[in-house]
Each structure stands twice: as C-alpha cells, then as structure tokens.
Amino acid sequence: MAVQRPMRLPMEIEEQEEGDLGSKRMVVNFGPQHPATHGTLRTIIEIEGEIVTNMELEIGYLHTGFEKLGEFRTYNQTVTITDRMNYLSPLCNNVGFSCAVEKMMGIEVTPRCAAIRVILYELSRIADHILCVGLQAMDLGAFSIMLWSFIERERLYDIFEDVTGARLTTSYTRIGGLFRDVPDDFADKVRAFLVTGRKTLREMEGMLNGNKIFRDRTIGVNVLRREDALSYGVTGPLLRACGVPYDIRRARPYLGYDQYDWDVITEEGGDVWARYRVRVRELEQSFRIVEQAIDRLPDGPINVDLPEVVVPLKDAHNAPEGGMEGLIYHFKNYMFGHGVRPDPGEVYFATEAPNGELGYYLVSDGTQKAYRWRVRGASFYNYQPFAIMCRGGSVSDVVSGLSSLNIIAGELDR
Amino acid sequence: MGLESWLQEGALTTRVDEVIKWSRKNSLWPMPFGVACCAIEMMATLSSRYDLARFGSEAIRFSPRQSDLMIVSGRIALKMMPVLQKIWEQMPEPKWCISMGACASCGGIFDTYALIQGVDNFMPVDVYIPGCPPRPEGLIDAVMKVQELVAKEKRLGVAS
Amino acid sequence: MDLQQSAYDLVRARFPDQVLGEGIHAGQRWVDVRRERIVEILTALRDEIPFELLMDLTAVDWLDQGRPERFSVVYQLYSLTHNDYYRVKAWLPEADPSIATASGIWQSANWGEREVYDMYGLTFDGHPDLKRILLPDSYPGFPLRKDYPLTGHGERYDFPKHTR
Numbered sequence: 001m002a003v004q005r006p007m008r009l010p011m012e013i014e015e016q017e018e019g020d021l022g023s024k025r026m027v028v029n030f031g032p033q034h035p036a037t038h039g040t041l042r043t044i045i046e047i048e049g050e051i052v053t054n055m056e057l058e059i060g061y062l063h064t065g066f067e068k069l070g071e072f073r074t075y076n077q078t079v080t081i082t083d084r085m086n087y088l089s090p091l092c093n094n095v096g097f098s099c100a101v102e103k104m105m106g107i108e109v110t111p112r113c114a115a116i117r118v119i120l121y122e123l124s125r126i127a128d129h130i131l132c133v134g135l136q137a138m139d140l141g142a143f144s145i146m147l148w149s150f151i152e153r154e155r156l157y158d159i160f161e162d163v164t165g166a167r168l169t170t171s172y173t174r175i176g177g178l179f180r181d182v183p184d185d186f187a188d189k190v191r192a193f194l195v196t197g198r199k200t201l202r203e204m205e206g207m208l209n210g211n212k213i214f215r216d217r218t219i220g221v222n223v224l225r226r227e228d229a230l231s232y233g234v235t236g237p238l239l240r241a242c243g244v245p246y247d248i249r250r251a252r253p254y255l256g257y258d259q260y261d262w263d264v265i266t267e268e269g270g271d272v273w274a275r276y277r278v279r280v281r282e283l284e285q286s287f288r289i290v291e292q293a294i295d296r297l298p299d300g301p302i303n304v305d306l307p308e309v310v311v312p313l314k315d316a317h318n319a320p321e322g323g324m325e326g327l328i329y330h331f332k333n334y335m336f337g338h339g340v341r342p343d344p345g346e347v348y349f350a351t352e353a354p355n356g357e358l359g360y361y362l363v364s365d366g367t368q369k370a371y372r373w374r375v376r377g378a379s380f381y382n383y384q385p386f387a388i389m390c391r392g393g394s395v396s397d398v399v400s401g402l403s404s405l406n407i408i409a410g411e412l413d414r
Numbered sequence: 415m416g417l418e419s420w421l422q423e424g425a426l427t428t429r430v431d432e433v434i435k436w437s438r439k440n441s442l443w444p445m446p447f448g449v450a451c452c453a454i455e456m457m458a459t460l461s462s463r464y465d466l467a468r469f470g471s472e473a474i475r476f477s478p479r480q481s482d483l484m485i486v487s488g489r490i491a492l493k494m495m496p497v498l499q500k501i502w503e504q505m506p507e508p509k510w511c512i513s514m515g516a517c518a519s520c521g522g523i524f525d526t527y528a529l530i531q532g533v534d535n536f537m538p539v540d541v542y543i544p545g546c547p548p549r550p551e552g553l554i555d556a557v558m559k560v561q562e563l564v565a566k567e568k569r570l571g572v573a574s
Numbered sequence: 575m576d577l578q579q580s581a582y583d584l585v586r587a588r589f590p591d592q593v594l595g596e597g598i599h600a601g602q603r604w605v606d607v608r609r610e611r612i613v614e615i616l617t618a619l620r621d622e623i624p625f626e627l628l629m630d631l632t633a634v635d636w637l638d639q640g641r642p643e644r645f646s647v648v649y650q651l652y653s654l655t656h657n658d659y660y661r662v663k664a665w666l667p668e669a670d671p672s673i674a675t676a677s678g679i680w681q682s683a684n685w686g687e688r689e690v691y692d693m694y695g696l697t698f699d700g701h702p703d704l705k706r707i708l709l710p711d712s713y714p715g716f717p718l719r720k721d722y723p724l725t726g727h728g729e730r731y732d733f734p735k736h737t738r
Contacts, residue, residue, distance in 0.1 A: 034476065039449070040449055040491075060491070060493050061493045061494045062450055063493065069524065069526050081524075084450070087451035088454065146461075147461055150461035150462065151462055151463065153458070154463045167547075167549070168454060409449070409450065410450055413491070
C-alpha cells in the first residue's frame with residue numbers, strides 16, 4: 001500500500017446556500033494553549049460531526065534559535081543549552097552531545113565515565129517514559145496515575161540533584177568526561193529507587209492494563225502503519241510499536257551498552273495501546289540495565305587524560321604549586337581561542353533518546369566554537385505523521401493519540 | 415459595650431474589603447501558561463510533594479475566563495507572544511501575573527532573534543521568579559507574594 | 575558489506591558527471607554531488623541499497639570559507655537492512671539557491687525542507703507546501719545564514735505593549 005501523504009487543508013469554507021446552516025463540517029482550532037496539548041502545539045482540525053476528515057499541524061511556538069546559538073558558544077558551553085531541548089530527560093541530551101563531539105575528536109571515555117553516563121541516561125529514560133505513561137493516563141481521565149509518576153520523578157530528581165547539582169537543567173557531561181564524580185552513597189540511592197520504581201510501575205500497570213475504559217480508548221486508535229513510519233522518518237517507541245526492532249543501543253552500541261543484558265521491545269499494531277505497552281516494557285528493561293550497571297560500576301578516573309580537552313587536576317604539576325608554568329597549563333583550557341578545538345571535519349552521531357533517535361550533526365572549522373550545530377530532534381520527525389494518523393478517527397482520539405506520541409516542544413522547535 | 419457584646423462567641427467583625435481580599439488571596443486560581451522547562455517544575459509544584467493546592471490554588475483552570483493568576487512559565491517565542499497577550503486580555507479583572515523563570519523575566523540564557531527578552535516588555539508582571547528553572551519552593555514563595563499584593567489592594571475590583 | 579563504499583560506488587557508476595568529490599572524517603563518509611539530478615540519485619539510493627529512512631535533512635552555509643558554492647543541503651540516510659548511515663551533500667550557488675524536492679521520495683523530507691527554507695531561504699521546487707514552519711509567516715530574513723546576526727534585526731521587540 002502506498003505511503004499516505006498529508007493533504008493541504010482548505011482554510012476557507014465554501015459559501016453556504018441560503019437556508020443551509022452547514023453545521024456538519026467545521027474547522028476547529030486546537031492549541032497552542034490548551035490543557036491537552038503537551039506544550040505549545042497547534043493543530044487545525046476539520047471535522048464532520050465527530051469524525052476528523054483532515055488536519056493541519058502548526059509548530060514553531062517555542063522556536064528559540066538553539067542552532068544559531070550553538071555557533072556562538074564553545075563546546076563545553078553548548079552542553080548547558082542542550083538540557084533545555086528535551087526537558088523531560090535532559091541528561092540524555094547532554095550525554096548525546098558529548099558523545100558526538102568525542103566521536104568527532106576520536107576520544108574514548110574512561111570505563112567509569114561510560115558506566116555513569118549509562119546509568120544516568122537510563123534513569124532519564126525512566127523519568128521520561130514514566131511521565132509519558134502518567135500523562136497518557138491523565139488525558140484519558142486517570143489523574144492519580146499522573147501524580148504517582150510525579151512522585152517517582154521527584155525521587156529521581158533527588159538523585160540527579162545529588163549527582164549533578166540541579167533537578168532539571170543538569171549540564172553534567174563535559175567533553176572527555178563529566179563535571180564531577182558521583183557521591184559515595186550514589187549506589188545505595190539508585191538501588192533504593194529501583195525498588196520503589198518497580199513497585200510504582202506494577203501499580204500503574206495494575207490500574208491500566210485491564211481497565212476497560214483505557215483499553216477501549218487506546219486499542220485500534222491512531223494507527224501508524226509500518227510503511228508510513230519508515231517514510232516519515234519515525235524512530236523510537238513509535239517505530240518499535242509498529243513492529244520494527246530498531247534500537248540504536250542494540251544496532252550501533254555506544255558507551256558499552258553491548259555488555260549489559262537487556263531486550264529490544266517491539267509490539268504489533270502501531271496504535272496507542274502498542275505505544276503504551278512498548279514504553280512500560282522499556283521501563284522494565286531500563287531498570288534491568290541500571291541494576292547491572294550499578295553492580296559493575298568500575299573504579300578509576302572519570303575524565304580522560306588529555307590536557308587540551310579536559311582541565312587537569314590541581315596538583316604538584318599544575319597550579320598552584322607548579323609555578324607560573326603550572327598556572328598557565330591549568331587555565332589555558334578556558335582562554336579565548338583555546339580549549340576544546342576539534343580538527344576541521346564533520347560528524348553525525350545519534351543516541352537512542354526516550355523519544356527516538358536524537359542525532360547531532362556537527363561541523364567544525366578548527367576553532368573552539370562549532371561552525372554548524374544541527375540537532376536532529378526525534379519529536380520533529382515523530383510529529384509529522386500525526387496528521388495522517390488521526391484521519392478517520394474521532395476528535396477524542398486526537399487527544400489520546402497526541403499524548404502517546406510524547407512530543408516535547410523544546411525538541412520539536414529548538 | 416458595642417456590637418461585639420451582642421454577638422455570640424466565634425463571630426468577629428471586620429470591613430467588607432478585608433473579607434473579600436482575604437477570600438480572594440486564599441483562593442487564587444492559577445492559569446498555568448506552561449510553555450517549556452519551567453512548566454515541568456510548575457507541574458511538580460502542583461503535584462503531591464510540593465502541593466500548591468495548600469494555598470488555595472486547587473483548581474487549575476486552563477481557561478483564562480475562569481482564573482485570576484497567570485503563571486508564565488517558560489521561554490516565550492515570537493509566535494507565542496500574540497497568543498500570550500490574547501490569553502491575558504481574556505482574563506477578567508482583577509488579575510495578577512507571575513513571570514516564572516529567567517526566560518520569561520528577561521530572556522534567560524537565550525539572547526537570540528526568536529525569543530522575547532522578558533514578557534514585562536509587553537505585559538504587566540507582578541512577581542518575577544529567578545531561576546532556570548526555579549525550584550518549586552520559589553514558585554510557592556511567588557504565590558505567597560501575590561497573596562500579599564492582594565491583601566494590600568486599595569480599591570476593590572481593580573488590581574493596582 | 576561496506577555500505578558506505580557500495581553507496582559511493584552506486585552514485586559514481588550511475589551518475590559520474592554529478593559527483594563533485596567525496597569526504598571522510600571520524601570513519602564517516604559522504605559524497606558531494608551537483609544539484610541537477612538529485613532526485614534520481616536519492617531514488618536510486620533508496621531503492622537499491624536500500625536506504626529506507628531519511629534520518630535528517632539540513633543545510634550548511636559556507637559563506638567565506640573558500641568553497642565553490644555557498645550552500646550545501648545535507649541528506650543523512652540510514653539503511654535498516656544494513657544498519658549503517660551515509661551522507662549526500664548537494665551544493666547550491668548563492669545566486670540561485672534552489673533544488674528539487676525530495677518529499678516525493680521520503681515523506682520526512684517535507685518538514686525538513688520547510689525548516690531549511692525557513693532558516694536559510696533555499697527553495698525546493700515541487701514541494702507541496704513550502705512555507706515557514708518555525709518562525710512566523712511574516713518574518714523577514716533567514717536566521718541561520720552566516721550574515722544574519724544572532725540577536726536579529728529587532729523583530730523580537732515588535733509587539734504592542736499592554737498595561738493595566
């Protein structure tokens with residue numbers, strides 16, 4: 001079957017004949033400020049009674065100019081602005097960006113750094129997926145599940161705050177390593193979270209899996225076919241819910257994901273129910289990965305030993321004991337024109353963010369600022385087929401489907 | 415002597431203004447204009463751990479016609495500013511505005527072509543909350559400051 | 575199978591006069607092509623390798639960098655079957671920055687090209703709905719071009735002021 005294409009929406013309604021109110025066909029505006037749009041999304045829906053006949057999507061209500069800003073910031077400064085894109089899982093953006101620059105420069109991080117990055121990446125994925133499931137439930141009426149998911153996120157925020165210093169805008173990774181090492185009670189806190197997280201997940205599943213209302217509003221709703229998904233560049237849980245087992249962590253492993261024992265989750269059907277099941281089962285796999293990683297957390301340094309990339313520790317060779325030479329050697333990293341300067345070239349590196357493939361395309365001209373910094377946001381390509389997914393469904397299915405896509409406006413508009 | 419001696423125990427007298435201001439400040443219904451990362455912290459404040467409902471803000475009304483406190487949380491882009499102004503106009507008087515976070519107050523870390531450098535350039539703001547994003551305690555403090563502003567009003571019906 | 579080598583061989587064999595060069599950095603290869611027959615090149619890559627996914631479509635402005643043309647449109651392709659990426663770069667001159675659309679080949683090019691038009695002003699012939707996607711429709715200028723300042727030309731102050 002051919003790939004479905006979006007149709008242009010006729011914005012003008014034809015002249016009605018006298019005496020004919022023509023109330024069956026309407027054009028309704030949904031957003032950008034609406035309780036059910038998660039963020040600043042606007043859709044213009046053409047409905048015939050309750051059935052959606054056509055839909056046009058309008059985005060750009062959160063366009064900040066990240067890519068232009070990245071051309072005026074050094075690489076370590078750019079890490080701080082990557083948090084603000086997918087703000088539900090900011091550590092995923094940080095790690096992805098640092099890995100992209102490290103790939104461009106050919107740097108291999110230390111085993112301890114890789115393990116800590118994996119643990120925090122998976123904890124951010126848990127935060128994102130558990131919130132998505134909570135918001136999906138809230139949109140369909142189950143408000144308490146959203147509150148439960150926020151409690152779990154608060155526990156995760158406590159862990160993030162201990163490790164990185166901030167709840168949400170973490171900016172934790174640096175090129176070649178991390179900001180600082182994890183505190184001593186990190187392993188205990190993470191293990192305690194795994195216990196409560198699994199319990200909450202079981203409670204949420206218990207409330208939703210057999211719930212007739214939830215099942216009726218999600219099974220068969222907003223179906224995305226496999227051919228459409230591939231043509232629209234859809235990745236992540238949406239693609240895996242159509243039956244395509246593509247997960248970058250398994251296909252092109254990075255940061256040592258191939259040493260952990262976990263499964264790639266797929267479901268058949270491509271509807272809202274399949275996406276919900278994929279997210280819930282991926283949460284279980286994330287718990288597994290974190291458990292294995294925290295048990296095997298290796299000792300050692302967290303930063304690579306490259307003085308032109310990572311600021312060296314203050315010891316006998318550097319400031320302040322090393323004298324003038326030591327001082328210069330230490331702060332040369334921060335001087336204008338110095339610091340992290342990759343060779344001229346370009347790289348495209350993608351990680352499996354909670355929403356899908358988060359790709360960074362970096363072009364370097366040899367200076368400390370990127371020449372071009374492009375973010376391939378998963379939400380941008382995941383949102384486009386929404387127009388064809390809603391056709392033929394009812395207006396309430398639009399709400400149910402939108403919450404299952406997990407569109408983050410920061411990543412969509414950048 | 416006086417009115418109090420005729421009243422039963424448990425009754426008190428005061429001015430009509432004070433009663434109205436007291437009831438208004440303890441039932442501020444927020445209109446969360448949640449746009450970006452600060453919206454997630456605002457949702458965390460409205461959830462069980464920090465619970466803004468303790469301060470009377472139980473009913474989160476996404477309809478501007480039924481709310482009296484607008485919380486602008488997040489960075490306002492060029493396309494969103496007319497929407498923000500329209501929603502502000504749709505709110506009935508008396509109304510107050512909290513500008514949550516650095517981006518809504520002054521543009522934050524984004525000094526770019528597409529971002530409004532502070533909503534107070536185009537809209538009246540009563541309380542600013544610094545932070546990127548501010549902690550939930552910061553938002554609670556801002557709501558308490560708005561409560562103080564409500565209590566200090568001179569003329570009823572019009573927010574000064 | 576070395577996917578990147580096979581993709582380059584296919585383009586080189588089928589369209590020898592369109593290839594301007596190739597590059598490699600950090601183990602990733604790309605091919606630079608002219609813009610005239612880009613639709614045929616991309617269709618051949620999609621059907622024969624096959625590259626099922628157009629992962630990303632973007633552009634780079636090479637102003638004052640000594641390149642023969644100013645703009646390059648970058649197509650990031652991914653093959654599910656062979657699990658590898660490949661990059662195709664089409665070069666556009668400053669005087670006439672237009673190229674044929676790829677939205678007939680992959681639907682993901684639809685929004686990707688709208689964003690490139692919005693940010694750089696490059697037009698895509700045959701696109702079903704080429705209008706701005708991230709900035710307001712009336713926005714003058716193309717922000718990601720290198721001669722556009724970071725803070726813009728004052729559009730962000732152009733709103734009415736509401737007072738109490």
